[in-house]
Amino acid sequence: MVAAFVDKFIWMGVIFVAAIVGAALPGVMKQGQVSELLFEVLTAMAGGVCLAVSVCDMIVDASSQLAQAFGDQRAVVAGMLSWIGFLLMLTLEHIAEFIRHRRQNLPPCRPVPFHFDAHASKHLHTGDSEAPNDRSGGGGDSPLSSHKANKHLHESLLGHTHTHQHPHPHPHEHPAAAAGCCHGEDGGAMAKMEVPGAIGNLVGSDVEDTQWHALREKDIAWFPALVLFVAISVHSFIEGMGLGSATVSVASVGIAIIAHKSLAGFALGTSLVASGLPIRQFLASVLTFSLMTPLGAALGLTILYVNQGTATGATACGVLSALAAGTFFYVALYEIIPKCLREGVQGLACLYKIVAVWIGAAVMTAVAFQS
Numbered sequence: 001m002v003a004a005f006v007d008k009f010i011w012m013g014v015i016f017v018a019a020i021v022g023a024a025l026p027g028v029m030k031q032g033q034v035s036e037l038l039f040e041v042l043t044a045m046a047g048g049v050c051l052a053v054s055v056c057d058m059i060v061d062a063s064s065q066l067a068q069a070f071g072d073q074r075a076v077v078a079g080m081l082s083w084i085g086f087l088l089m090l091t092l093e094h095i096a097e098f099i100r101h102r103r104q105n106l107p108p109c110r111p112v113p114f115h116f117d118a119h120a121s122k123h124l125h126t127g128d129s130e131a132p133n134d135r136s137g138g139g140g141d142s143p144l145s146s147h148k149a150n151k152h153l154h155e156s157l158l159g160h161t162h163t164h165q166h167p168h169p170h171p172h173e174h175p176a177a178a179a180g181c182c183h184g185e186d187g188g189a190m191a192k193m194e195v196p197g198a199i200g201n202l203v204g205s206d207v208e209d210t211q212w213h214a215l216r217e218k219d220i221a222w223f224p225a226l227v228l229f230v231a232i233s234v235h236s237f238i239e240g241m242g243l244g245s246a247t248v249s250v251a252s253v254g255i256a257i258i259a260h261k262s263l264a265g266f267a268l269g270t271s272l273v274a275s276g277l278p279i280r281q282f283l284a285s286v287l288t289f290s291l292m293t294p295l296g297a298a299l300g301l302t303i304l305y306v307n308q309g310t311a312t313g314a315t316a317c318g319v320l321s322a323l324a325a326g327t328f329f330y331v332a333l334y335e336i337i338p339k340c341l342r343e344g345v346q347g348l349a350c351l352y353k354i355v356a357v358w359i360g361a362a363v364m365t366a367v368a369f370q371s
Contacts, residue, residue, distance in 0.1 A: 008244060008301060011254035012294040015243075018258045019236070019290035022265030026273045027282055037349055040340055043274070044353035046267035047336035048360025050228075050328045053264060054082070056368040058235060058325035065318030078322045085326025089227060090334070224335045225268075225275035229285055231324040231331075232268050233292045236261065238317050240293035244300020260367055261293060263360070271336065 026046075029039055059078050066074040239257055268289060272282050340353050 005301070008297060011243065011257075012240075012297045015240075015254065015257055015261055015293050015297075016290050019261045019265045019293065020286060022262035023269040023272075023286040023289055024283075025266055026269035027279075027286075030273050037352070040349075041352050041356045042266070043270045043336060044340040045356040045360035046263075046270045047332050047340060048357040048362075049263045049267045049364045050332035050336060051357075052361040052364035052368070053260070053267075054325040054328035054332065056365050057260070058082075058321050058328060060368070061238070062318045062322035062325065065314045065321060069315040069318075074318075078318065078325075081319060081322030082326040082329070085231075085323035086330050087326075088323075089327045089330040092227070093224065093330075093334075224331055225271040225277065227327055228268060228271050228331045228335075229289065231327040232264055233289050234320050235324045236264070236289065236292035237296035237299075238321055240296020240298075241300035241317065243293070244297035244302075257293060260364070263364055263367070265289060267336070271331065274339070 026039070026042070029042070059082055062078040062081065063074045066077050070077045239260070243254060243257060265286075269282075269286065272285055277285070337357055340357075341350060
């Protein structure tokens, strides 16, 4: 009994290391000198792994764990829970997308900085034009002079290079990204101003909309990766329970878990890297995922040696496995594989990625046969 206990702890350590290596590899590759095509091909292979894990591993495990509670209907219940997990993921993703679009339709919530040109302001308020003939009779502002004044102000706000025809002719260059000041007519520095309201919206729409929308897009880019992290961590915990409670063939179970954890960890690491997660959160996620199987094995050992295993616990594990299968299926078909294929839709690059999907699915299926 003591020898079996020690063997399981050794396998727990090996599995922990394999999970860290598999999950951290995409981050190391992204930071290194690995070509973008190679990384995308390996990402496509990770999509095939997720696809095969959901169909050949998780649903099968869930069906066997639900046997005591549902008998002959266990396969139907496992399939039902899988599509519930799939549609739940789909629903949450579209809710997040709806919220993002609602946020994008709002005006900017902060004033937009720009550089003030006193000469342009003078034109706007007085109606001065570049040529005397632009004035209409009676000293009033003509449509032509107002148009030129507005155009002058617009160009100064957006940082275009232009030349004024006034008593001190010289070219002005107003860089849009200048740090903090611009020059007025007296050549002195003028403070950077912040303009709310209509002018702020005008400048924001021309200058900052793309960046602003990109930041909002990034707000929920981590959502599929987060769901995948939770699902694969729960599945790893349940796998660890199987290792801890196993009474025979501990080595075969350990080898199967190592192969599965390294491949699934690579898929998770790829998804986390693609989401743009900061390095600290990435490392914390990898460490948490790697600890799930040893923690599950420790709980399995407790259940085995304390003899407190119940049918309720097995049913709960089956429900979680089936729901996780649906989330894996969604991540593979909606997130990883389509995005990889969109990156290179022509030539050999697309063919390489499709072959990688096949290889990933085939390797994971072979691992499932062995386990």
